[in-house]
Amino acid sequence: MTRTIIDVHVLQTVPPSNLNRDDTGSPKTAVYGGVRRARVSSQAWKRATRKSFEALVDRGDLGLRTRQVVEMLSHRIQQVNPALAGDAEGHAKAVLEKAGFKLKAARKKGQPDESEFLLFLSERQIAALADVAVQAAAADDFKAALAEHDVKGLADQDHSIDIALFGRMVANLPDLNVDAAVQVAHAISVHAVENEFDYFTAVDDHKSADEEEDSGAGMIGTVEFNSATLYRYAALDVDRLLDNLGDAEATRRAVATFLQAFLTSMPTGKQTTFAHRTLPDAVLVTLGGSQPVNLAGAFEEPISGSNRPSQAAHALADHAGEVFTTYALSHDHAWVVGVGKAGDALAERGIRVGIDELVDQVAAAAAERIPASA
Numbered sequence: 591m592t593r594t595i596i597d598v599h600v601l602q603t604v605p606p607s608n609l610n611r612d613d614t615g616s617p618k619t620a621v622y623g624g625v626r627r628a629r630v631s632s633q634a635w636k637r638a639t640r641k642s643f644e645a646l647v648d649r650g651d652l653g654l655r656t657r658q659v660v661e662m663l664s665h666r667i668q669q670v671n672p673a674l675a676g677d678a679e680g681h682a683k684a685v686l687e688k689a690g691f692k693l694k695a696a697r698k699k700g701q702p703d704e705s706e707f708l709l710f711l712s713e714r715q716i717a718a719l720a721d722v723a724v725q726a727a728a729a730d731d732f733k734a735a736l737a738e739h740d741v742k743g744l745a746d747q748d749h750s751i752d753i754a755l756f757g758r759m760v761a762n763l764p765d766l767n768v769d770a771a772v773q774v775a776h777a778i779s780v781h782a783v784e785n786e787f788d789y790f791t792a793v794d795d796h797k798s799a800d801e802e803e804d805s806g807a808g809m810i811g812t813v814e815f816n817s818a819t820l821y822r823y824a825a826l827d828v829d830r831l832l833d834n835l836g837d838a839e840a841t842r843r844a845v846a847t848f849l850q851a852f853l854t855s856m857p858t859g860k861q862t863t864f865a866h867r868t869l870p871d872a873v874l875v876t877l878g879g880s881q882p883v884n885l886a887g888a889f890e891e892p893i894s895g896s897n898r899p900s901q902a903a904h905a906l907a908d909h910a911g912e913v914f915t916t917y918a919l920s921h922d923h924a925w926v927v928g929v930g931k932a933g934d935a936l937a938e939r940g941i942r943v944g945i946d947e948l949v950d951q952v953a954a955a956a957a958e959r960i961p962a963s964a
Contacts (some may be wrong), residue, residue: 609865712750825882
């Protein structure tokens with residue numbers, strides 16, 4: 591069976607910034623090729639990608655990840671039937687427990703119970719659970735009426751785009767798990783980095799205006815940062831995505847949404863301090879192949895000197911050619927998006943297009959490979 595794998599390779603330069611910090615506040619790093627590299631975790635960029643979905647698709651096509659599921663569901667029950675306001679919280683708890691979710695007392699006193707773990711539910715799943723609660727509440731015996739419904743099954747259908755792409759784990763209900771269709775690598779710099787420190791002072795405006803006061807700062811501190819040209823990589827299994835969504839058109843839209851969001855999103859760590867938001871220098875996207883292939887090996891020997899984006903693009907193009915030829919990896923389609931010399935360097939690896947053309951063409955090519963029966 592022919593698989594449909596979409597590989598996304600991105601080179602992106604980021605100015606002084608602290609996109610993704612560790613428990614000490616330092617920018618995350620990793621040793622690769624014997625030198626220290628800047629690193630942005632896959633979790634950070636997946637979160638940024640998922641938040642970008644909100645501007646690209648209708649809220650009803652997305653999900654919500656929270657432990658405050660009782661409060662969330664009770665609000666939805668009241669929206670469907672305001673007359674149930676007094677019983678909504680109890681009905682929400684009963685529905686969630688019937689589905690198999692474990693609840694416990696909230697960390698704040700007086701608040702509704704919370705789920706034991708974070709739960710990721712689609713808007714349509716939440717709506718379906720609320721509808722069941724309202725229907726059962728109309729019967730003489732709420733619990734008996736609720737028992738007639740496959741409540742657990744309602745939480746395992748109509749998955750949202752973000753659940754289908756990034757998956758879902760329910761620790762105590764593994765049969766409700768959703769295998770992610772997307773793999774995202776930790777972004778690493780193509781060159782060695784050394785973290786630097788910004789010493790800052792915050793002036794007390796009132797104090798500085800008083801001639802009798804000293805002119806010292808009201809606060810002093812340091813912020814750690816680095817700057818880097820990053821290699822980012824993600825792989826999207828369209829077949830898995832189709833399995834999760836169960837609909838060809840929804841799958842096409844999910845492919846387009848993911849590409850647009852992944853390429854243009856940015857983690858927001860210390861964003862107001864550094865205004866670090868940039869767009870990729872160069873992008874290579876391939877569709878087809880038998881397995882996803884990360885091309886980080888192009889940068890095992892760190893890039894040095896000036897014009898790193900261009901150098902990195904040449905290294906990526908050369909390494910891709912060698913890997914694809916050596917292992918007989920063929921792709922049905924390949925596209926390149928880029929600016930300046932970095933875009934020029936990758937042009938030999940695919941059809942050069944703009945971002946909108948890329949999104950439309952990749953989604954269309956993926957849809958063409960979906961069986962007509964889907």
